[in-house]
Amino acid sequence: MNKEKHNRKHEGHEGHDHSEHDHSGHSHGGKSAVVLFFLGLVAYIVGLFIKDNDIIRNVLNISALVLSGYHIIIEGVTDTIKASIKARRFKPNIHLLMLVAAVGAMIIAEYREAALLILIFAGAHFLEEYAEGRSKKEITNLLKLNPTTARLIKTDGNIEIVDVSVLKIGDKLQVLNGDQVPTDGIIYEGQSVIDQSVITGESIPVDKKVGDSVFGSTINGTGAFKMEVTKDNKDTVFAKIVELVSQTQSNISKTAVFIKKLEPIYVTVIFLLAPLFYLLGLYVFNWGQTDSFYRTMVFLIGASPCALAATDIPATLSAISNLAKRGVLFKGGSYLSNLSDLKAVAFDKTGTLTQGRPVVTDVFFESKVTSEDQELYLDILVSMEKQSNHPLADAIIKHFNNRKLVKLTAGNIVGVGLAATYMDVSYHVGKPSSYKNVSQEIVKQTENYEYNGKTVIYFGTDEKVYGLIAIQDIPKETSKEAIEYFKTQNIHTVMITGDAKRTGEAIGRQLGIDEVKGNVLPEDKSKIITELKGLYGTTAMLGDGVNDAPALVAADIGIAMGEGTDIAIDVADAVLMKNDLNKFAYTHRVSKKLRSLVWQNIIFSMLVVLFLISMNILGMMDMGYAVLIHEGSTLVVILNGLRLLREVK
Incomplete structure (x- = not known):
């Protein structure tokens, strides 16, 4: 199947420009920004204790604003300019809105509120970055688990430590106890117990023996074994997981895409409404110049979509991380x-x-067959099947793995089954249609088993059916x-x-x-x-x-x-690393919880905006409280999203 076709199927989800919407693209200056943020926080706290000197207190508050919010200032101005040039229209972001609100607060000498606004806004963004990083951790940690070396068994029998990237299909490798399995392959000598949790999500190590497949990046236990490489490094299961990880980081939900597209439009509308709000206060509500300007700054703060912007991505990444821990990987x-x-x-x-794989589900003998004869017939049956390469023969041999083998030579009758002679009696194993003399007792059981989807095999002589075996892929x-x-x-x-x-x-x-x-x-x-x-x-x-x-x-x-x-x-679009459909049922529960939680966040964030605007119009909203309530709502939304890191009941 052509992967391009697959990609076209999802154009509605992935076709947008991720460079515009990638919320994680802002690193906020890295460690230096964090250091400056805390320096600003210290300046703000010190300013709270300065009571008698307005100049020092104001300098400390302005210092807090500049130090803690320098990345807000840079991103507010430079990102808006870049986005506006690219879109050929004014395309502001939330950072610019917060910067304007802070500058407005300083114009009316509300230095403490201006500093508090930037401090909490910056702190909320650092927390959101932490939330996204925390939720990605379970997935991206996989990248650190990629094995780098392997013990290559050379043609002369010597062992050479080589880079995993040089391995080829057919190479023979040695894996010692405690080693990381270098790549995908099949064991041809030895046995061990392997921790496959990184691949399948299974918490219990799995027994492996000759003929079993092993996966690269899994951890070998106390045994040692030799394996043959069966896949190129780029085609291993682990490589597929890494590819899934990279796709997960860039593919976001339709809700997140919509919010990211809405954000600059919303901010632009708020900028346009701000002067109208001021004029309404001045000429319609008669608030006066100072009060109208003050309330306009509160309006900018209260109407900002900070919480709305954080409603989806932290929650979605938390959900994806939750599933990754349980062996369910999504591409986005x-x-x-x-x-x-x-x-x-x-x-x-x-x-x-x-x-x-088929397994024996039922064994039935005619009531006339004695228990002693049943034991003999089963020994003969297994001895015959041991000489067959039919898949159903494997099921019979595995089911009767402790039978006593008898000496006989079985021959294959094409389209019918097996025939063999033992103690001068000709025995026959085959499908029901190959027998003519069948008792009603056997016929009745056959109909019952076949109705339940089982494959029936008869055993008997050329003249009579003694019993039957029912086999099914259960x-x-x-x-x-x-x-x-x-x-x-x-x-x-x-x-x-x-x-x-x-x-x-x-x-x-x-x-x-x-x-x-x-x-x-x-x-x-x-x-x-x-x-x-x-x-x-x-x-x-x-x-x-x-x-x-x-x-x-x-x-x-x-x-x-x-x-x-x-x-x-x-x-x-997703992979269940362990073939367990309960994992899929759990995934559906997580998805429903995610949808519910995102809507909770959206409704909550918009109600907070409406509350702040309403209380501001009524003259009942102080700027400091507006900052605390608005930015606090952003923190609540982020923390609510992080709940999806826990197991969903």
Whole structure:
């Protein structure tokens, strides 16, 4: 699937110019700005204790304003000039609005209020930067975990420490206890326990043996093993995560985009209303020149959209960080925000809803077969299956892993099954249609198992069926719990599978899925997603394979399972690093909480503005209180957003 197509799908979210909207672009001067801020704070506090000398007190307040707010002054003036030149129209920012309000306060000798305004405004912005940095921490810490060296096993058997960047597919590596796994690969010698929390979010280390896959950047436990490199460094799961991180930093929600576009318009309107407010006070309300000017400065402070500007981004980044800790990675805030509008969700069956591998679920023998004969028949069955390479044979061998093997030679009968002779008796393992002489007891059980979506294999002689094995790719328990959650949210659930409709419906019944689409060809999956969008609205798709990629692109939110293919991860909007659908249900809860919290912030910030303006018109709002209430509301909004760093219940 072409990634350009995927990008075009999301133009509405990502097409805007991030350089204009990137709130984190202002570093406020780094450490020097922080030092100057605290020097200004000290000057302001000292000024509070100067009672008898107005000149010294005023100098201290002006010093506090200049020291603490020098970055406010610079950004207010220079950023406005740059933005206005670029847009070819006046495009002010909040910093300029606060600067004008502070200068106005000094004109009427309100030096303490002017200093307090800039102090709290600057402090709120430092706190917002901290909030954004804190919420990004869980994601960006991944960048520090990138392994740098590997123990390369050379052709002569010697070990050489090399840079990870020079590794090639097929290279053999040694991983000692406590080492960081250098890259993605497969173990071919040894075994260990590996901490995969950085990749999957699993808190419990995972046992690994020969044939198992390992991921770069995970931490090896007490064992040692040798592995073969299976991916280029740029294609590892960890590299994909790093790519997700970079996309997360630049992609913000539609609400945040709207607020960022609204900000210069809003500030411009406030600048235009300020002289009108002054004239109304002077000629309509008869406040007098000094009082009209004073109240106009209070109006500039009260009407400023400081809190509004902080309603979305800190909260969204906190939510993304919360999910990252739990192994759910989003490519940006817009996708997480969209998830709260979810009306339908489609799941690929194999590997997403189910285990992805067949297992034996039932073993049944005719009632006439004695328990002693059952034991013998199972030994013969397993001995035959040991000589088969069919996927169902693996399921049988794993289920009966402690059987006594008997000496026999099994032959494959194409399209039928296996045949072997033991103790001069010919035994036969195969599909039901290959047998003619079948008892009603066996037929009844077969119908029951097949109705429940299970594959049935018969065992017996050429003349008679003694018993059967039922095999199924069983649903995950977490899938059932997730489906139950979506039902409580009135979200329509759909299972899409290439299996026979009867098989799919059986799994669907076990899980409580609303709708099953069976016999679906890979190219038809995206059509089904388009239909669901038309019928229900915002639709998500979860899948893990190459054949799921078109559907992941077609969906409003495409979610790839972390153990899936690279292309599925590439085109998806988010990745569940651990194949656990409860994580997706949790993600939906976080998304709804985020939407609710952002609206709380927006409503709260605008109510504070209305309150301050109303009280100012009534002559009941002192400038100092206006500063404290207005900038305090910004702090409340930021702290409210940080609540999403905690687990959402």
